[in-house]
Amino acid sequence: xxxxxxxxxxxxxxxxxxxxxxxxxxxxxxxxxxxxxxxxxxxxxxxxxxxxxxxxxxxxxxxxxxxxxxxxxxxxxxxxxxxxxxxxxxxxxxxxxxxxxxxxxxxxxxxxxxxxxxxxxxxxxxxxxxxxxxxxxxxxxxxxxxxxxxxxxxxxxxxxxxxxxxxxxxxxxxxxxxxxxxxxxxxxxxxxxxxxxxxxxxxxxxxxxxxxxxxxxxxxxxxxxxxxxxxxxxxxxxxxxxxxxxxxxxxxxxxxxxxxxxxxxxxxxxxxx
Amino acid sequence: xxxxxxxxxxxxxxxxxxxxxxxxxxxxxxxxxxxxxxxxxxxxxxxxxxxxxxxxxxxxxxxxxxxxxxxxxxxxxxxxxxxxxxxxxxxxxxxxxxxxxxxxxxxxxxxxxxxxxxxxxxxxxxxxxxxxxxxxxxxxxxxxxxxxxxxxxxxxxxxxxxxxxxxxxxxxxx
Numbered sequence: 001x002x003x004x005x006x007x008x009x010x011x012x013x014x015x016x017x018x019x020x021x022x023x024x025x026x027x028x029x030x031x032x033x034x035x036x037x038x039x040x041x042x043x044x045x046x047x048x049x050x051x052x053x054x055x056x057x058x059x060x061x062x063x064x065x066x067x068x069x070x071x072x073x074x075x076x077x078x079x080x081x082x083x084x085x086x087x088x089x090x091x092x093x094x095x096x097x098x099x100x101x102x103x104x105x106x107x108x109x110x111x112x113x114x115x116x117x118x119x120x121x122x123x124x125x126x127x128x129x130x131x132x133x134x135x136x137x138x139x140x141x142x143x144x145x146x147x148x149x150x151x152x153x154x155x156x157x158x159x160x161x162x163x164x165x166x167x168x169x170x171x172x173x174x175x176x177x178x179x180x181x182x183x184x185x186x187x188x189x190x191x192x193x194x195x196x197x198x199x200x201x202x203x204x205x206x207x208x209x210x211x212x213x214x215x216x217x218x219x220x221x222x223x224x225x226x227x228x229x230x231x232x233x234x235x236x237x238x239x240x241x242x243x244x245x246x247x248x249x250x251x252x253x254x255x256x257x258x259x260x261x262x263x264x265x266x267x268x269x270x271x272x273x
Numbered sequence: 274x275x276x277x278x279x280x281x282x283x284x285x286x287x288x289x290x291x292x293x294x295x296x297x298x299x300x301x302x303x304x305x306x307x308x309x310x311x312x313x314x315x316x317x318x319x320x321x322x323x324x325x326x327x328x329x330x331x332x333x334x335x336x337x338x339x340x341x342x343x344x345x346x347x348x349x350x351x352x353x354x355x356x357x358x359x360x361x362x363x364x365x366x367x368x369x370x371x372x373x374x375x376x377x378x379x380x381x382x383x384x385x386x387x388x389x390x391x392x393x394x395x396x397x398x399x400x401x402x403x404x405x406x407x408x409x410x411x412x413x414x415x416x417x418x419x420x421x422x423x424x425x426x427x428x429x430x431x432x433x434x435x436x437x438x439x440x441x442x443x444x445x446x447x
Contacts, residue, residue: 001324005331005353012346032339043295119294119341125393130341157342164342
């Protein structure tokens with residue numbers, strides 16, 4: 001029995017590894033994922049108030065002293081606040097997203113598919129989240145995904161009603177980007193901790209602290225970029241260089257908070273292929 | 274294993290897999306992430322034996338890989354072996370010792386992490402051994418915290434198998 005199961009797992013692994021984003025097995029996995037989605041959404045919703053309550057009380061741990069009346073009032077307020085916090089946070093994120101989608105910086109030829117994150121990176125092997133929208137909403141592999149703050153990554157795998165998104169913090173994710181102030185181009189990739197690196201910028205270029213970094217978009221129509229021009233990525237934190245390095249060392253603080261993703265939007269191209 | 278017990282074990286592992294990908298995967302404490310599926314599998318395998326352990330591991334892994342749209346079969350492969358191995362320990366007289374579930378969880382947490390690392394490495398994918406080993410001790414601690422309530426729940430729902438039911442019980446010395 002062990003042998004049968006191990007061989008079964010190896011067979012699945014082989015087929016899945018050979019064609020990770022297409023084929024019958026991928027379709028079955030997509031439908032399986034869609035079937036599991038309601039359970040994931042339900043679990044996430046049940047857990048959200050507890051998570052928010054945990055976050056709230058963790059913050060309170062550093063508070064010094066309060067009198068008894070204030071504490072009692074605080075407990076009462078917490079009870080009410082915890083009940084509403086989950087919905088309020090999501091509403092706030094969605095409102096910000098809606099403002100961005102109605103704003104002047106929203107890219108042309110793209111329509112937003114607003115959705116939520118339903119599962120988070122479960123290991124340090126890949127920085128991937130799962131979102132509650134898939135090919136039925138028009139999402140394809142490489143569709144860019146944003147929050148109201150900025151770009152968070154691109155779709156790596158898609159099922160009918162779910163899709164996995166590789167975050168900018170994943171080592172395999174490189175995004176062509178541009179410094180808005182100087183027009184210098186480079187590649188955004190993951191850096192130390194929660195920062196990003198604006199790489200491939202030669203030493204004769206000028207990049208300053210505080211410069212805004214956005215996606216570069218398509219330069220040559222023959223080689224279209226998966227990211228439209230102008231999606232905010234982050235701000236330059238510091239610029240350094242060494243004698244032996246060919247490129248500048250540019251550290252970027254991302255606008256998006258990858259540790260608390262909730263409401264996101266996938267940008268589906270409206271151009272006919 | 275009776276059909277009812279099999280159904281109960283399947284439900285337990287299914288719920289554990291859903292909770293893992295939806296909730297527990299976000300719990301990062303000191304760099305470690307608790308693994309409810311692994312702890313639940315240890316409980317099922319210790320109480321039901323090697324074959325149910327292997328089958329449970331296979332299907333729990335399949336649910337995790339499906340829900341996260343991950344590499345299908347990867348988690349199944351490692352959890353199958355983990356379930357079988359813990360099940361074998363459960364078929365020895367050592368299973369009755371109070372520390373058996375805790376020892377099993379600690380050991381299998383290490384072996385599971387190393388196993389997944391090795392499979393990623395063999396597939397030519399990124400295998401950050403440093404990150405994995407840095408998060409190992411906190412992960413063991415978090416899994417041990419989960420062990421007592423989870424094992425109590427599994428033990429309550431799945432009646433321990435009579436010793437006479439084991440075809441090949443192994444007498445542990447010492």
